[in-house]
Amino acid sequence: DTAVSQTPKYLVTQMGNDKSIKCEQNLGHDTMYWYKQDSKKFLKIMFSYNNKELIINETVPNRFSPKSPDKAHLNLHINSLELGDSAVYFCASSHPYSYEQYFGPGTRLTVT
Amino acid sequence: ELKVEQNPLFLSMQEGKNYTIYCNYSTTSDRLYWYRQDPGKSLESLFVLLSNGAVKQEGRLMASLDTKARLSTLHITAAVHDLSATYFCAVDEGRGGADGLTFGKGTHLIIQP
Numbered sequence: 001d002t003a004v005s006q007t008p009k010y011l012v013t014q015m016g017n018d019k020s021i022k023c024e025q026n027l028g029h030d031t032m033y034w035y036k037q038d039s040k041k042f043l044k045i046m047f048s049y050n051n052k053e054l055i056i057n058e059t060v061p062n063r064f065s066p067k068s069p070d071k072a073h074l075n076l077h078i079n080s081l082e083l084g085d086s087a088v089y090f091c092a093s094s095h096p097y098s099y100e101q102y103f104g105p106g107t108r109l110t111v112t
Numbered sequence: 113e114l115k116v117e118q119n120p121l122f123l124s125m126q127e128g129k130n131y132t133i134y135c136n137y138s139t140t141s142d143r144l145y146w147y148r149q150d151p152g153k154s155l156e157s158l159f160v161l162l163s164n165g166a167v168k169q170e171g172r173l174m175a176s177l178d179t180k181a182r183l184s185t186l187h188i189t190a191a192v193h194d195l196s197a198t199y200f201c202a203v204d205e206g207r208g209g210a211d212g213l214t215f216g217k218g219t220h221l222i223i224q225p
Contacts, residue, residue, distance in 0.1 A: 040217075043200065043218075055211075056212060090154065098160050099204060100160045103154045
């Protein structure tokens with residue numbers, strides 16, 4: 001009974017393509033996030049959504065566009081993919097009181 | 113800009129030994145989190161520390177938080193091989209719960225028999 005799920009798990013694509021990653025949580029949380037983990041394992045927040053509204057957008061190129069159709073889903077669409085976009089992307093959602101974040105399994109994106 | 117610094121970044125130790133990982137941060141936040149990540153896997157929540165002086169223990173791991181010193185520690189007691197992983201501390205700035213976490217660079221822990 002997965003709490004935070006992402007699809008696909010692996011994504012290999014060529015430069016210039018457009019791709020999407022989907023995220024769903026069944027925890028009933030109001031806030032969801034996207035993080036990027038680079039090849040050195042450094043984790044950085046990209047976006048935060050609270051109840052379908054964008055709260056923070058940390059200096060992310062506008063080729064990245066999050067979409068939240070409802071509070072259980074937060075998808076990430078990436079246009080014109082570049083080599084530097086290769087990374088693992090994690091979706092997360094947070095508990096409303098402790099703010100503890102629960103992470104999805106990650107999507108490993110490889111741009112060739 | 114919030115900064116979170118972990119040390120050491122790499123630690124190789126023998127089974128049975130004790131060690132401590134340190135996490136310093138630059139904000140006045142009193143919410144700090146520890147996560148574990150195994151190779152190729154997601155992040156697993158270990159501890160949530162929500163107030164000054166908070167101490168939590170789970171098995172051979174114990175985490176503490178000193179908000180005045182802006183320091184958290186993760187102590188490993190009598191290490192076993194299964195604890196080999198990368199450990200991250202993370203802080204949020206407490207601006208209403210919708211903030212993302214700022215992570216340290218992680219401590220890559222290897223425990224040898």
